[in-house]
Amino acid sequence: MWKLTRPDNQHDKLTRDNLLDLEDHRLVRIESVQEDQRQVWVLTRRGHGEAKKLLEPKGIRVSVLREEKYDPVTGELLGTGYDDHAAAVTSTAAELHRAGIGHRLGFQTEIGHRLGSGFVQRADLVVRAPAAGVPVMLLEIDRRTEDAHDLVQKLHQYWEWGRLLPKDADKRTVELARSRPDAIEHVDHEKRLWRRVYPPTGREGLVPVAFVFADTTEVKVANTVAVLEEAGRRYWAPRRYDTLYPKAVTARDYRQAVPVVVTTLEQLQEHGGGAAVRRCGGVAAAGTGRRADADGRARQPRRPRPLPRPGGPRRHGGQAAPRRAAGGGAPGVHAVRAQVHRRALGGDHRAPDRRTGRGQDRVRPVPR
Structure with a gap:
């Protein structure tokens, strides 16, 4: 403390x-x-x-x-079994504060988020540090007392809470959200419930969630992260934009995703603000204050163009194609010049058939 x-x-x-x-x-x-x-x-x-x-x-x-x-x-x-967990939550808040992330009054514990079914999902720690680039973040501290699939269930509940509407939402928005299962995705975030509780995050997506593991091993953390990335892909992974040119647009849509980062309490205690942080679907990055993806979108790498081979283009047999001489063709190739015959716009330009008297197309030989 x-x-x-x-x-x-x-x-x-x-x-x-x-x-x-x-x-x-x-x-x-x-x-x-x-x-x-x-x-x-x-x-x-x-x-x-x-x-x-x-x-x-x-x-x-x-x-x-x-x-x-x-x-x-x-x-x-x-209830003393909860004390170890409470100590880990307080230690996490203390290490974040020492790293310059959040004021001492910007940390709140056991904050409830009520779902539509009446269930209340309580966040272990809520951080508000706009000066450090973190307007709001929900933290779940796990001492490996919970199964990995229980953490996936928590992520699912935060995702569901981010899709709720406030009780005083206008009738048109409510009817739109009830029209089909995915209709809530077409409702702006400013009209949802989570924007009544928390400030805008400054990036695409819902409220970010961080999983902090304490008193565990690297192997257990890696196994848990693998389950989070695989079983929770629907909640954190971006989607393709709905466009007529899917191959041309390589950016991803993070608007309906929950940004998820993972670290350990030992990393925070040892490195502070330079602790290693891993983002689901991304790579590990140093620095808890950095954003793993600056614009919130992942772009596909472009394939490099092959460099031209020395000696010009190659034929099928591997031999270099003969270079074309200036003003003429390659050796052994006869150039044929086409002659254009202009005809009048009116009249029949077909030669008469000797048997029927009707006109027919006639191919004139090209004079040499």
Whole structure:
């Protein structure tokens, strides 16, 4: 937490003193202690109410209250298994803040996105850093406690949420969206629900999603990314433009896709803003603030034209074709000059047939 609140400090003494003072006023409490002796602090009910009064008038949403519940038989605190995940989320926010991405008040946790079915998909972390070129980004932190297909399901739910309309949408837009399954793709993003919640991203597509893996190996990350790219291709992959010249237009349409990037918490802790980031369908790039695709479109590489061979063009047998002499043809080839015979525009230009008397076409020999 001290990396997020006091990134310039070399130790956490000042942050710890502030937490102890808040604990004396019953605003925070220690929920658990990790194996590395790190303490997980959460807001109490009183502190949660004070935070809402302070932050919600400024447009900052406060996460859900972590209630203090104990097992009636053993007396152990319930819900402590989530503490490792909460620590990874806080560490991710701290490393992004140290890299210059996002203000300390620009991070929000457990932000819900309600789907049409009533299900609420909660993002682990929401980052808003317009100064760093990231107006908004949804982050999912995974300690490899979730199956890869569960992450694909989350990506699908974010894609579905980006296609919803607000409740007060005009009747014409609603009728257009209900006319056929893909009709929502013809509705501008400014009329959709996600534009009521988040600012424009500055690029094509829906709200970008980042998957951050923590406490795992490179092999597991590679296997998970392979499943994301294959099973989730419908949600992140671009499409061809609907044009009459599909071979001439090589650009891709990202307007209905969810931009997806992948990195690890260890990369953020070691390299900060220069951490290796991989984009689904693309290549790994260094720098979390960079855009893997500048214009949001992937272009097909053009085939290089073959260079001319020395000695002129080749024949089928591999021998060089004889060069044409100036003012004449190649040796052994007779040039034939065609003579044009002009005729009058009117009248019959066919010679009469001796048997029928009717005109017929006659080919005049070319005089030599």
